[in-house]
Amino acid sequence: MGFLNGLLKGLGFEGEKKEKPQKEKEEKENTAYKNAGLEVDLSTIKTEPKIYTPNTEQDVQNIVNILKTGEAVTIDLKNFSDNEYIRALDFLSGAIYALDGKIKKIAEKTFFFCPNLK
Numbered sequence: 001m002g003f004l005n006g007l008l009k010g011l012g013f014e015g016e017k018k019e020k021p022q023k024e025k026e027e028k029e030n031t032a033y034k035n036a037g038l039e040v041d042l043s044t045i046k047t048e049p050k051i052y053t054p055n056t057e058q059d060v061q062n063i064v065n066i067l068k069t070g071e072a073v074t075i076d077l078k079n080f081s082d083n084e085y086i087r088a089l090d091f092l093s094g095a096i097y098a099l100d101g102k103i104k105k106i107a108e109k110t111f112f113f114c115p116n117l118k
Contacts, residue, residue, distance in 0.1 A: 055079050060088045064095040072114040074106065085109060 051074045054060050066073055075092065077085045092113060096103055100116035 051076060053079060060091055067095060067099060067113055067115050070115055074112050077109040
C-alpha cells in the first residue's frame with residue numbers, strides 16, 4: 001500500500017487525509033479493546049465484565065449461557081487440573097467461536113471472552 005500511495009503522490013493524485021481531533025482519538029483509544037487486530041468498543045458492552053472462577057464443568061456451561069446473552073466475561077481456570085483446563089478452554093473457545101466473538105489471554109489460565117457485540 002505504501003508503494004501505491006507514493007506513486008499516486010508522485011503523479012499528483014495525493015488524497016486529502018482527514019485527521020480526527022486529538023481528543024477524539026484519545027477517547028476512542030481509552031474505550032477500545034484491541035484483540036487480534038480487531039477493535040471492540042467497550043462502551044457497547046451491556047455490563048462490566050465479571051470475573052468467574054469455575055470449579056466444575058457445569059460452572060463452565062453456565063458461563064457459556066452468560067456469554068450467549070452478550071455479556072463479556074473474564075474467566076480464571078486456576079481451579080482445574082491441566083486436562084480439565086484444556087477441556088474447559090476448548091469448550092469455551094468453541095462457544096465464543098459460535099458467537100463470533102474474541103478471546104484474549106490475560107494471564108496463565110485467565111482469559112477475557114467477548115461475544116460479538118453487533
